[in-house]
Amino acid sequence: MIADCHMHTEFSADSETKITDQVEQAIALNIPRICFTDHMDMDFPGGDFQLNTEAYVKRVLELQEEYKDKISIGLGVEVGLQEHLQERLQAYVDRYPFDFVIGSMHLIYGEDPYFGKIFDRVGDAEAYREYFQATHKALKKAPQIQTLGHLDYVVRYGREKDKEYSYKKFQDEIDEVLKLLVEKGIALEVNTAGFRMLSFPNPHPDVIRRYRELGGEMITIGSDAHTPQVMAYGYDKLPALLEACGFRYYTVFYQKKPRFIKIS
Numbered sequence: 001m002i003a004d005c006h007m008h009t010e011f012s013a014d015s016e017t018k019i020t021d022q023v024e025q026a027i028a029l030n031i032p033r034i035c036f037t038d039h040m041d042m043d044f045p046g047g048d049f050q051l052n053t054e055a056y057v058k059r060v061l062e063l064q065e066e067y068k069d070k071i072s073i074g075l076g077v078e079v080g081l082q083e084h085l086q087e088r089l090q091a092y093v094d095r096y097p098f099d100f101v102i103g104s105m106h107l108i109y110g111e112d113p114y115f116g117k118i119f120d121r122v123g124d125a126e127a128y129r130e131y132f133q134a135t136h137k138a139l140k141k142a143p144q145i146q147t148l149g150h151l152d153y154v155v156r157y158g159r160e161k162d163k164e165y166s167y168k169k170f171q172d173e174i175d176e177v178l179k180l181l182v183e184k185g186i187a188l189e190v191n192t193a194g195f196r197m198l199s200f201p202n203p204h205p206d207v208i209r210r211y212r213e214l215g216g217e218m219i220t221i222g223s224d225a226h227t228p229q230v231m232a233y234g235y236d237k238l239p240a241l242l243e244a245c246g247f248r249y250y251t252v253f254y255q256k257k258p259r260f261i262k263i264s
């Protein structure tokens with residue numbers, strides 16, 4: 001079984017995809033389990049990325065019922081981590097019946113690296129270091145999340161992508177993040193959208209391997225598809241990649257509880 005546990009729909013500010021189009025695509029691709037994880041980024045610069053959670057939850061629960069004979073649909077959310085949001089985020093994730101909460105770092109120096117301006121100002125390597133440090137700080141104060149989304153996301157948008165990036169180069173900063181995941185029992189997400197911009201998923205296999213070495217046991221997988229065309233993108237590469245990193249199971253969350261699914 002494969003699952004795609006990171007995807008967006010028109011409920012996210014950065015997607016216009018109808019939620020039913022994602023469901024239909026998953027059925028067409030024979031994916032037995034998907035989880036919607038629309039964006040909730042509180043205190044985001046400009047005020048974007050507020051999720052209309054009431055309407056979103058209602059719609060996902062309706063679809064769960066409507067499609068129950070064809071596909072298993074999870075209710076998830078991707079929350080943007082920021083240190084000062086801990087209590088608000090905890091109250092938020094407790095308020096709704098989420099199966100799965102992805103915590104993601106989307107901001108450094110108060111900007112989303114997606115827009116690329118930061119790299120002109122501080123250079124790629126400095127921005128990457130800042131990203132890992134910011135992730136560590138925010139993770140210490142994170143609400144209860146099930147997985148950390150796209151660690152090393154920042155590398156997708158650097159001026160020279162991974163030219164100044166390797167696990168070794170940022171080992172100290174990355175290890176701090178991974179140790180905290182293991183300590184808190186949080187999974188590491190392998191986000192295959194990385195394959196569309198880099199030669200590897202986010203994070204890099206060296207980071208995935210290191211998580212395992214440090215005692216990490218839970219890998220969640222997702223394509224971060226904002227459109228049906230890229231759902232499960234790069235999934236053909238995952239089994240060999242994950243096995244080479246020491247994993248024999250994926251993790252899929254139901255009502256925030258992990259289930260382990262054999263990779264092959």
Ligand SMILES: [Zn+2]
Nearest residue numbers: 078104149150
């Ligand atoms: Zn994200």
Ligand SMILES: [Zn+2]
Nearest residue numbers: 006008078224
């Ligand atoms: Zn996402």
